[in-house]
Amino acid sequence: MKMVKKILLALIALLLAVVIAVVAKTLLTPSKQISVPKITPIAVDTNAAASRLGAAVRLQTISSSSDPEANADAFKALHAHLQASFPKVHATLKREAIGNYGLLYTWQGTDKTAKPIAIFAHQDVVPIAPGTEKDWAQPPFSGAIADGFVWGRGAWDNKGNLMSQMEAIETLLASGFTPRQTVYVFFGHDEEIGGLRGAKTLAERWKKESVKLDFVLDEGTLIVEGILKGLETPAALVGMAEKGYVTVLLTASATPGHSSMPPPSPRQSAIAMMSAALSRLDDQQFPVQIRGLARDMFDTLAPEMTLVNRVVLSNLWLTKPIVESQLAKSASTAAMLRTTTALTQLNAGVRDNVLPGKAEASVNYRVLPGDTTEQVVKHTLAAFGEGAPVSATKKEGYSEPSKISRMDAPGYHAIAKTIRGLHPTMVVAPSLMLGGTDARHFDDVADNVYRFSPVRAGPDDLSRFHGTNERISLSNYSEMIQFYAEFLRAAAGPSSTKSP
Numbered sequence: 001m002k003m004v005k006k007i008l009l010a011l012i013a014l015l016l017a018v019v020i021a022v023v024a025k026t027l028l029t030p031s032k033q034i035s036v037p038k039i040t041p042i043a044v045d046t047n048a049a050a051s052r053l054g055a056a057v058r059l060q061t062i063s064s065s066s067d068p069e070a071n072a073d074a075f076k077a078l079h080a081h082l083q084a085s086f087p088k089v090h091a092t093l094k095r096e097a098i099g100n101y102g103l104l105y106t107w108q109g110t111d112k113t114a115k116p117i118a119i120f121a122h123q124d125v126v127p128i129a130p131g132t133e134k135d136w137a138q139p140p141f142s143g144a145i146a147d148g149f150v151w152g153r154g155a156w157d158n159k160g161n162l163m164s165q166m167e168a169i170e171t172l173l174a175s176g177f178t179p180r181q182t183v184y185v186f187f188g189h190d191e192e193i194g195g196l197r198g199a200k201t202l203a204e205r206w207k208k209e210s211v212k213l214d215f216v217l218d219e220g221t222l223i224v225e226g227i228l229k230g231l232e233t234p235a236a237l238v239g240m241a242e243k244g245y246v247t248v249l250l251t252a253s254a255t256p257g258h259s260s261m262p263p264p265s266p267r268q269s270a271i272a273m274m275s276a277a278l279s280r281l282d283d284q285q286f287p288v289q290i291r292g293l294a295r296d297m298f299d300t301l302a303p304e305m306t307l308v309n310r311v312v313l314s315n316l317w318l319t320k321p322i323v324e325s326q327l328a329k330s331a332s333t334a335a336m337l338r339t340t341t342a343l344t345q346l347n348a349g350v351r352d353n354v355l356p357g358k359a360e361a362s363v364n365y366r367v368l369p370g371d372t373t374e375q376v377v378k379h380t381l382a383a384f385g386e387g388a389p390v391s392a393t394k395k396e397g398y399s400e401p402s403k404i405s406r407m408d409a410p411g412y413h414a415i416a417k418t419i420r421g422l423h424p425t426m427v428v429a430p431s432l433m434l435g436g437t438d439a440r441h442f443d444d445v446a447d448n449v450y451r452f453s454p455v456r457a458g459p460d461d462l463s464r465f466h467g468t469n470e471r472i473s474l475s476n477y478s479e480m481i482q483f484y485a486e487f488l489r490a491a492a493g494p495s496s497t498k499s500p
C-alpha cells in the first residue's frame with residue numbers, strides 16, 4: 001500500500017512538473033513581431049489605378065511552351081499600356097526586353113557600391129479551363145470593375161502585383177524619391193510555363209556579368225485571413241524557399257503474349273508488377289515532420305495564437321507527434337511538412353486480349369528543402385523493395401528545392417517593417433512556397449530570395465488562383481500599391497539597412 005502511494009505521489013509530481021513546464025514555456029515564449037512606428041500610407045486614386053489594372057487584365061497574355069510567339073500582340077499591347085500609364089517610370093528607368101517579351105527596368109541608385117535589389121512580377125497568365133467560362137460572375141478577360149473587385153484572369157496572378165509595383169514606382173518618382181541602391185524591376189513573360197525564356201535568360205545574363213543582388217522579392221505566399229487554425233489576426237506569410245520538382249518515370253517490362261495463357265504466378269505481368277510497385281509507393285509516403293522552415297513558421301506564429309493553439313504550438317517538445325499527425329490529415333498542411341508523392345500517369349496495354357510488354361507510370365514529387373531529387377529516386381526504389389522488377393528514372397525538367405533565405409537580412413526586415421508599419425496587428429511569419437516561381441532561377445545571383453504577394457486571401461479565395469472567378473478587391477489593390485511604395489522606401493531609402 002505504501003509503495004502504491006509512493007508511485008502515485010511520484011506520478012502526480014511528474015504531471016505537475018510537466019504542467020508547470022508547459023505553462024512556463026507558453027508564457028515565456030515572447031512574440032517575435034517587431035514594433036515599428038505606424039506608417040501613413042501614400043494616397044492612392046483607387047478607381048484610376050483599378051481601371052489601369054482592368055485594362056491590363058483585358059490583354060490575353062497567355063504563354064505557350066510550344067510557341068514563343070503565342071499571343072505576341074497581347075504582350076506588345078501590355079508593354080504599350082505600361083508605357084502610356086506610367087510616364088515617369090518610362091522617363092526615368094531604363095527599359096529593355098529579355099527573351100523577346102520579358103521586361104527589365106533599371107532604376108539607377110545613388111550608391112554605386114551598394115548591392116542592387118530586385119522586385120519581380122510576371123506578365124503571362126494561365127488559360128481558362130475549357131467549359132468553365134460560363135461559371136464566371138464576370139467574363140474571364142473582362143477586367144470588369146464590379147461589386148468592389150477587379151475581375152478576371154491575372155487580376156491576382158500576377159498583373160495585380162505587376163501593375164501595383166508600377167503604380168508604386170510612379171508615385172515614388174512623383175515624390176522625388178531616388179533609391180540608394182539600384183533597383184531592378186523584372187516582368188517575365190513565361191513564368192507559368194517555367195520561365196526558361198524570360199527569368200532564366202536574365203539570371204544567366206546576370207551570372208555572366210557577375211551581377212550580385214542583395215535580394216529578389218517575387219510573387220509568393222499571401223496574407224492569409226481565417227486560414228490558419230487558432231490565428232485570429234491576418235498573417236503575412238513570406239516564402240523563404242520553394243519546393244523542388246521532379247517526376248520519376250517507372251517502367252516494368254515483361255514478355256508480351258496472348259492473354260489466353262498468362263503467367264502462372266502473381267506479379268509476373270507488366271501491369272501486375274507495376275500495380276504492386278505503385279501500391280507500395282503509395283503506402284510509403286515521406287514522413288510529415290515539423291522541422292526547418294515549418295518549425296520557424298510555427299515558432300513565429302505560436303505566440304500570436306488563441307490559448308489552446310498557443311499552448312500546443314509553444315510546447316512542440318511535448319506535443320510534436322500529436323501536432324504532426326493532425327497536420328498530416330490535411331493536404332495543404334501535409335504539403336508544407338513533407339516531400340509529396342503524387343501518382344499522376346499510368347500507361348500499359350493496347351488491346352484487351354494482349355499482355356503488354358511494358359507498363360509505365362509517372363510519379364510527381366514536390367521536394368521539401370533539405371531533401372534532393374536523388375533521394376527521391378532512392379526512396380522510390382526502396383519502397384518497391386529489394387530486386388523489384390520496376391526501374392525508376394528522373395524525367396527531364398526537374399529542379400532541386402531552392403535554398404532557404406535568411407530572416408536576419410535587409411530584404412526580410414524591409415518586408416516586416418512595411419507590413420507592421422502599415423498594419424500594426426498583422427503578423428509576419430516565414431513560410432514555404434509550394435508552387436514554382438520565376439525567382440527559383442536566381443538562387444546563384446541573389447543572396448536572398450523572398451516570395452511574397454501582398455494579397456489577402458480567405459478560405460474560399462484559394463480556388464480562384466488559376467481557377468474560376470479570379471479577382472482582387474479594390475481596397476486590397478490599393479494596399480498592394482501602398483505596400484510596394486513603402487517596401488521600396490524601407491529597402492532602398494536613404495536610411496535603409498545596408499547589406500553586409
Ligand SMILES: [Zn+2]
Nearest residue numbers: 122157158219
Ligand atoms: Zn504567378
